[in-house]
Amino acid sequence: MTQPIALLDGPWWPYLALVLFAVLPTEIWRWLAVAFARKLDERSPWLEWVRLVATSLLAGVVAKLVLAAPGALAGVPLAVRLAALAVAVTVVLAFRRRVMLAVLAGEAVLIGGAVWLV
Structure with a gap:
């Protein structure tokens, strides 16, 4: 050995x-x-393509997490998960793309809804 x-x-x-x-x-x-x-030029077609692919991949991951939730998130009702996503998107659009604020708002809705309904 x-x-x-x-x-x-x-x-x-x-x-x-x-x-x-x-x-x-x-x-x-x-x-x-x-x-x-x-x-690289910021406005090049290649960089625009990369940005679009990255955005679509992120959208796919978020959709999978919301619609086919794994683990403990599966115990949270779909309506709460959709409401958290809607709040996060609204905050992003309302506050000029402040992503951290949107994540915190979505998490607050998700946790609050999970505690209240489950």
Whole structure:
């Protein structure tokens, strides 16, 4: 039987795994994006396409979370989830795209509705 590597056998293994398998793969792409983004024109068709794809992916994730809720969110009635989404979208449109305020307002409706109805 081979001897285990001391670093992989100790208490630091979860942190090493986190850095190797979560941080490094995403950070490489972020740094490359920063390096190449300086040369891009904001109004280029390619960047517009990327923005549209990113927005559609986000919309798909939000729709899946609202309509086919996983875990504890599935216990919250659909009407409450839809109301939270409607409040969040209204806040975004009313307060000039203040996303954090919209998230907090949607969460307040979601939590309040879950506590009140469930």
